[in-house]
Amino acid sequence: MKIYIYQIFERFWHWMQVLLISALAITGLEIHGFFELFGYRNAVSIHDISAWAFLILIIFAIFWHFTTGEWRQYKPSLKLVKEQINYYITGIFSGAEHPTNKLVYNKFNPLQRLIYLGLKILVIPVMGLSGLAYMYLNYPNQGFQLGSLDSAALIHTAGAYFLIVFVIAHVYLTTTGHKPLSAIKAMITGWEEVDEKGARAMVANEMEVALKITKARLKADGNKSELLDTALAETEARLGVKKEEKFRDVVANSGAGYFRIDPNGIYEEVNNAWACLYKFKSPEDVVGKHYSLSRNKEEFEELEITFNKVLKGETIPHGEVTRICQDGSIGHHTVTMTPVVKNNQIVGVEGFILDTTARLLAEKELLENKIRLEQLLNDRDRK
Amino acid sequence: MKKLIYLVLIVFSFQATLFASPDQEASLENQHKLKLINYVKKADRLNQKVVDHGKFAVLQQEFKRPQDVTLACLSCHTERHTEIMANNHWTWQRTEKLNGRGEVSVGKKNILNNFCIGTSSNRESCTRCHIGYGWKDESFDFTEKENIDCLVCHDLSGVYKKESGMAGYPVEGINLNVVAQSVGSPKRANCGVCHFWGGGGNNVKHGDLEEAMNNGTKKLDVHMGTDGEDMSCIECHITENHNITGKLYALSSENKNRISCEQCHTTEPHSDALLNKHGLRIACQTCHIPYYAKANSTKMWWDWTSAGRLDEHGEPLHEADADGNHNYLSIKGTFVWDQNIKPSYFWFNGLADHFLITDSITEIPIQMNTLNGAYSDKGANCKTTGCSKIWPVKVHRGKQPYDAINNRLVQVKTFSKVKGEGAYWMDFDWNAAIKAGMEYVGLPYSGEYGFVETEMYWPLNHQVSPASQSLRCIDCHTRSEEGRLASLTDFYLPGRDYNAWIDNIGIILIILSFIGVVVHGALRIILRKNCLHD
Structure with a gap:
């Protein structure tokens, strides 16, 4: 490639x-x-x-x-x-x-x-x-x-x-x-x-860099989804990955989770990375199921709205979302959704997800430590 | 794809400008108008005769002696003789500062050369080229104004001629009235009668001054060519009050009263700045006088050793080469002549040294008039001369007698009208001739002579070729042994010089890298069969 x-x-x-x-x-x-x-x-x-x-x-x-x-x-x-x-x-x-x-x-x-x-x-x-x-x-x-x-x-x-x-x-x-x-x-x-190995290494490298940049920006700016989208778009531009042609290939090999859903909301395809993130044993366990399986109630409603928008032809950077894994545990990832076009008709939605759980956990921990530290400092001052 | 097209366009337009520039330069050169200052072209001059000497009564008198003509001239041009008497055409000497020897009086009167050796003791013959009448020995009165020969320089009739061996007197029977009434500014023939014929024949000495230039083409001399500006000598050798500018380093040492190409052509005559820059270290003459002795041969070698061989009747021999040039004369020895010669090249800063008759011989060949200069002399003489420049030079080599005991060059008496006075040309006895010559100049002679090799340097200034025939870059910037500057090795000349180590190592590295590439590539191709990797 x-x-x-x-x-x-x-x-x-x-x-x-x-x-x-x-x-x-x-x-x-x-x-x-x-x-x-x-x-x-x-x-x-x-x-x-x-x-x-x-x-x-x-x-x-x-x-x-x-x-x-x-x-x-x-x-x-x-x-x-x-x-x-x-x-x-x-x-x-x-x-x-x-x-x-x-x-x-x-x-x-x-x-x-x-x-x-x-x-x-x-x-x-x-x-x-x-x-x-x-x-x-x-x-x-x-x-x-x-x-x-x-x-x-x-x-x-x-x-x-x-x-x-x-x-x-x-x-x-x-x-x-x-x-x-x-x-x-x-x-x-x-x-x-x-060669493929080279390409995969490169995409992973690109993603890593893009996320690093995104993270730096997230700290400075609250408007997360927009920035993430920018970062991903930059990555794509840098890689020269054009959605129409290469998107699937690149993402499929990148370590990011890939999914395609038909207009009825049924998973047509997910890759190993996706299945792994959602803690399914294999992609086969997911294909044929409705996308509601992976969300709580509020998140599902939000996803439904987004999904319908994409079906109408929009590309939606969904931003950071929370997922419910197969074993009931909770994970975090970013998601980008684009329509799948065949013969000028939208025949589904595809996208990729990048896991941010570890990062969010780290950030959460950092925040907690910070709050604790501030409290300690306040206590000391009061004394 | 669009980007590719742009790239190709850029590359090509760049190349187009690159390769167009020399062509443009060439066409510019054709249109290039010659840059001239201090000179009015012949076509732009008013040419009106302002005086007719034929109408002066004083010039219609009967002249008994040539001196009477001089007196007639001076009756109108009353003070001109004082100017002449200060001129070294009259004195045959001038005071020059010589390197390490202070001020010395040098001139044709006392200097030695490696042609006829010297004028002392031979005045009667040599002073045929003196602008006076009667300098046959040291009794000549340099203050007597009637002894000045005005006519030899100012005769435009072409009739006037000095007699051989007659101390400067004209040939008997010349109608001096015709000559005196046709005087004017000197033409090429006036100067040429001595300066073309110095050394006893046409073009013997200079190599770049000769008879053919009286009526030559631009190809022979771009300035004097009759098909061009047809310039006379004094149009460059500008003369006021009989002070003739320009001089030759056969006789002079200091950098004064010189003339230069720049006085008319400026220091930036070329449209190409790089060529103008070359002018900082290279004399104009170097490129613009690619060959000398272009019409007739000049003498390159004069070996006195072989002189004196007589025929069976005891008479002197004359032998000539195919071109009609003497290659053997009993009175002078063996000669080598040459034609269309590439000059030798020397660094020269405008100062010369001279080998005086009182100097001891320290190196052989003896340099009769050392031209000072070196690449490293970039301005030691800047105040007076600028830095040394590369000059084209005729080198005249020869062998001439010297005092083998005293280790000095000698004056030889060559000329006499009678046998028995010691003159070599009459008696063919070296000892007697040297003895007579040295006695004349008041110097000792041991009685033992030998022959020693000498060199004399004649910087070239004339026979400038048309621009189209001047030297090209690669005439000097070349590794060829034939390169014009092949022997001037005290500096780095691009295209000629290189460091053998750097070049050899560089070339070896290039060859090795080629071999490396070929071997490596071949191995890859051969071993690819064994390779499972797609």
Whole structure:
């Protein structure tokens, strides 16, 4: 299945770098005296223009990285570096699985992180600075000057060889994705093909992040359901999961509970996660039953109203609800309901639920502790 | 998909601008109007004769001696002789500050070269190119104004000619009235009669100044070409009060009274800023004089060692090469001539040193006129010269006699009209010739001579080619041994220089990474069969 991993700017940035680094490398080698291609003057012009374009691109990229928080992708970590290297040296030949998954929030493996960070903070700045020195500090009568071009030129040349080697390895390693061309296609379209395990890990990761953000917002704002919906919508947008096509697949594999109910209120399908949350042994125990089985009286009325709205075509983020499990215990979850459309007719309601019981319990406990603490403080003050 | 199309569009428009810019530059160059200051083009000048010397009675008198012409000139141009007497065309010497030796009087009068060696003791012949009458020995009176030869420079009739071996006197029988009545500002032929023929033949010395430039094309010399601006010498060598600007480092040392390309072309003559920047370290001449001796050959090698071989009758020999250039003369030795020559290139900051007859030989080949400069000299002389620039130079090499005991170069008496005075060209006896020469200049001679290799440097300034034929980037920015700057190695030149370590390691790394990719990829393909993973 495919996930949306590279945003438009990222892809533009990447392919501009491809173009500019190629231009810089080819003209640079010509300037270095290896061959004649564009003509020396043209090579110098192209090299200079490309260098300036590259600097401008860097400024935009820096801005993008900090405004989107994507700079975090480059936080170095030594965790799994060894595994990653081992994978490329041995595992890849025996069909072992990638030691790391590509995630939107963690799209580079630890080796990539280290190398890209090295490029960004060492190689590219050194190339830029030595290039500027090459261009501007060479002639006399201009204040500060270099004794000779040697130092700048030699550093610049060494950096160039390093970058060429990087490009060779980089291009080759793009073929080590799910399929040989997955990574390149992803860099063109933004959608990367990943295996199911990868996708599942990614969705779970996304959900986790979305919930973290939601929780942070819930504390600041009382309007819970709206915020939850926003968070989920964001998650969907980030994943590129479009309800019409991918919703079911993604959710089915995500660890979230999925359900589909026919217009009469009978469960047509639930997934294992759903059954598990409601403490049924298997989905079969639920299919064919009415949805009233899982609510107390007030909650059922509320659900009925919502259900009827959805049947009319609305998408309802139901917010946080309380469920009655099969064994009579109580749980909490968020629910989102959307109509199921077939041949332009609404033939049912589907949705997913995310368990919040543990969280609510934790919050409840936190609140209780807080109240207790305040009371203690008040008592002490009174004394 | 839309986004993809945008991306492709952006990439292509970017490339289009990239590759369009050099083309635009080329078309700009074609339209580029030559940037000129301090110069009025011939077509824009008023060309009206303001005086007709034929109408002056004083020039219609019968001239018995050429000196009478001079007196006639001075009867109107009453004080001009004082200007001439200050000019080194007259004095053949000037005071120059020499590196570490203070002020020294140097000039044609006393300096040595590696052509005919020196004028001392040979004045009668050499002063054919002196702007005076009668300088045959040291009794010549430099304060006598009637000895000035006005005509050699100012004759426009083309009739006037100085006699060989006659101390500057004109050929007998020239109608001096015709000559005197047709005077005017010097033309190329006036300067050329000496400056083209220095060293005893056309283009012998300079390599970039020769007879063909009297009537050449722009291809030969873009300034003097008769199919172009047809400029005379003094249009660049601007002369006021007979102070002729511009000079040559065969004889002078200091950076004064020079002329430059920039005086008309400015320091930013190109539309390409990068080329203008090159001008900070590279003389205009370097790119714009890609070849010299373009019409006729110039002398590159003069070996006195072989001189003196006579034929069976005891007469001197003349042997010529296929181009008609002498390659052997009994009186002078062996020569090598060449044509269409790539210049040698030197760092030069406008200061030169000279090997004086009193200097001891410390290095071989002896540098007759060392051109000072180095890449690292980026402004030590900024106040007077700016920094060293790369200059195109004709290097004239040769072997000439020296005093083997005293370890000095020697003055040789070469010319005499009679045998027995020690003149080499008459007697072919080196010892006698050196003895006579050294006696003349008042210096000791041990009696033992040898031959030593010498080099003389002639910075090139003329025979500028049309812009389209100037050097291209890769003439210097190349790894080729043929590169113009292949031997100027005291600095890093992009395209030519590299660090072998960095390049080798870099290339090895690239090759290794390719091998790595191929091996790794092949292993993956081969082992995929064994792999159960979908």
